[in-house]
Amino acid sequence: MSNQVIIRLENIQKSYFMGNQAIPVLKGISLDIHKNEYVALMGPSGSGKSTLMNILGCLDSPTGGKYILNDKDVSKMADDELAEVRNSEIGFVFQQFNLLPRLSAAENVALPLIYAGVGKKERMERSMEALEKVGLAERSHHKSNELSGGQIQRVAIARALVNNPSILLADEPTGNLDSKTSVEVMEIFGKLQQAGNTVVLVTHEEDIAAYAHRVVRLRDGLVETDKTKSTAMAHI
Numbered sequence: 001m002s003n004q005v006i007i008r009l010e011n012i013q014k015s016y017f018m019g020n021q022a023i024p025v026l027k028g029i030s031l032d033i034h035k036n037e038y039v040a041l042m043g044p045s046g047s048g049k050s051t052l053m054n055i056l057g058c059l060d061s062p063t064g065g066k067y068i069l070n071d072k073d074v075s076k077m078a079d080d081e082l083a084e085v086r087n088s089e090i091g092f093v094f095q096q097f098n099l100l101p102r103l104s105a106a107e108n109v110a111l112p113l114i115y116a117g118v119g120k121k122e123r124m125e126r127s128m129e130a131l132e133k134v135g136l137a138e139r140s141h142h143k144s145n146e147l148s149g150g151q152i153q154r155v156a157i158a159r160a161l162v163n164n165p166s167i168l169l170a171d172e173p174t175g176n177l178d179s180k181t182s183v184e185v186m187e188i189f190g191k192l193q194q195a196g197n198t199v200v201l202v203t204h205e206e207d208i209a210a211y212a213h214r215v216v217r218l219r220d221g222l223v224e225t226d227k228t229k230s231t232a233m234a235h236i
């Protein structure tokens with residue numbers, strides 16, 4: 001972990017509106033995440049984990065408070081500016097893998113580069129580099145129906161990495177995987193952290209969270225506990 005703060009949340013609030021009624025979901029979250037941290041976000045169902053991840057990933061804006069990402073205040077940005085930040089700084093992995101079944105692994109990984117206007121040759125080179133980082137270079141031409149669940153999730157991780165984002169976010173990335181495959185995926189995140197990436201992921205499972213170096217627990221839209229392990233105690 002370095003001292004460089006990548007994410008600074010100051011009293012983040014989020015309410016959803018049902019008609020005229022505001023329903024508060026995040027009630028004042030303050031948190032710093034440093035470069036190269038590996039953070040697991042935990043908490044009961046409905047505690048606001050996905051809401052917070054969507055704000056971190058610039059998929060949604062808070063209704064109160066401040067979000068500073070790499071020294072930029074993204075909390076007040078308009079949608080188009082936010083999309084730009086999302087495309088250049090954020091890698092997001094979802095529980096549903098969201099791969100396009102007719103495309104190969106390499107083509108799926110290259111998709112964000114098409115949106116970024118990168119030419120075909122460079123797209124394929126960068127896609128292969130990202131697949132190498134998740135140990136799947138030899139599967140680059142396979143389609144999702146020829147890959148296992150764990151391999152598909154690794155393709156989704158490679159796709160999140162292909163833009164060299166400053167943070168890698170994953171909302172329950174092992175939620176659809178059996179425990180052996182979950183461990184495999186967690187080890188990939190561990191390797192990416194060791195290679196210098198910053199990782200924030202949501203999980204329900206204590207043994208999955210044990211792979212992270214810091215565990216932040218939410219309850220009712222607030223941080224309940226925030227514990228960092230010494231590196232020596234970390235699982236990997």
Ligand code: ADP
Pocket residue numbers: 016017025043044045046047048049050051052
């Ligand atoms: P978690 O991921 O921890 O299970 P969520 O962030 O998904 O929690 O949801 C927190 C609360 O916000 C829940 O009560 C949920 O019903 C509510 N909620 C989430 N998304 C929306 C939405 N788009 N509109 C209204 N309420 C929502």
Ligand code: MG
Pocket residue numbers: 049050051
């Ligand atoms: Mg959720």
